[in-house]
Amino acid sequence: MQEIVCLGKDHGIFKTSLLLSGNGNQVMSSLDFDLAKIPIWLHLRNVPLELFTRSGLSYIASAVGIPLYMDRITTSYQRLAYAKVCVEIKVSSEIPSSIEVRMKDGSPVSISMEVPWHQQRCKNCSLFGHSPNTCQRKAATITKAWVLK
Numbered sequence: 001m002q003e004i005v006c007l008g009k010d011h012g013i014f015k016t017s018l019l020l021s022g023n024g025n026q027v028m029s030s031l032d033f034d035l036a037k038i039p040i041w042l043h044l045r046n047v048p049l050e051l052f053t054r055s056g057l058s059y060i061a062s063a064v065g066i067p068l069y070m071d072r073i074t075t076s077y078q079r080l081a082y083a084k085v086c087v088e089i090k091v092s093s094e095i096p097s098s099i100e101v102r103m104k105d106g107s108p109v110s111i112s113m114e115v116p117w118h119q120q121r122c123k124n125c126s127l128f129g130h131s132p133n134t135c136q137r138k139a140a141t142i143t144k145a146w147v148l149k
């Protein structure tokens with residue numbers, strides 16, 4: 001009988017596991033997805049040039065979740081109409097249509113946020129990938145009844 005060893009790494013969004021047999025040969029690699037958080041692309045519009053930097057866009061995107069990446073066109077300043085930033089959000093996160101940022105001089109700037117594609121999320125089980133209508137864990141309904149003592 002051979003012993004199987006599982007070596008795993010946590011990469012935040014998903015976990016990888018490598019199964020090894022007793023002699024060190026790879027048996028299988030599997031992915032265990034965490035569907036309580038997911039990366040999405042945000043389009044940030046009306047971003048002042050002063051904030052159109054890596055740290056400025058990261059600061060703006062952190063109002064929604066954890067900033068992960070920017071697309072190449074945004075990092076090379078080839079498109080200034082909007083910035084495209086990948087952000088990791090939790091299932092409970094709500095994405096505002098705009099946020100207000102105060103500039104160094106104290107003036108407020110409204111930056112609009114658009115999500116070109118949004119994954120379905122379930123409010124019953126707090127997971128992405130399905131709606132409350134198709135959830136296996138239906139929300140518990142509470143019924144009140146009079147009971148004679």
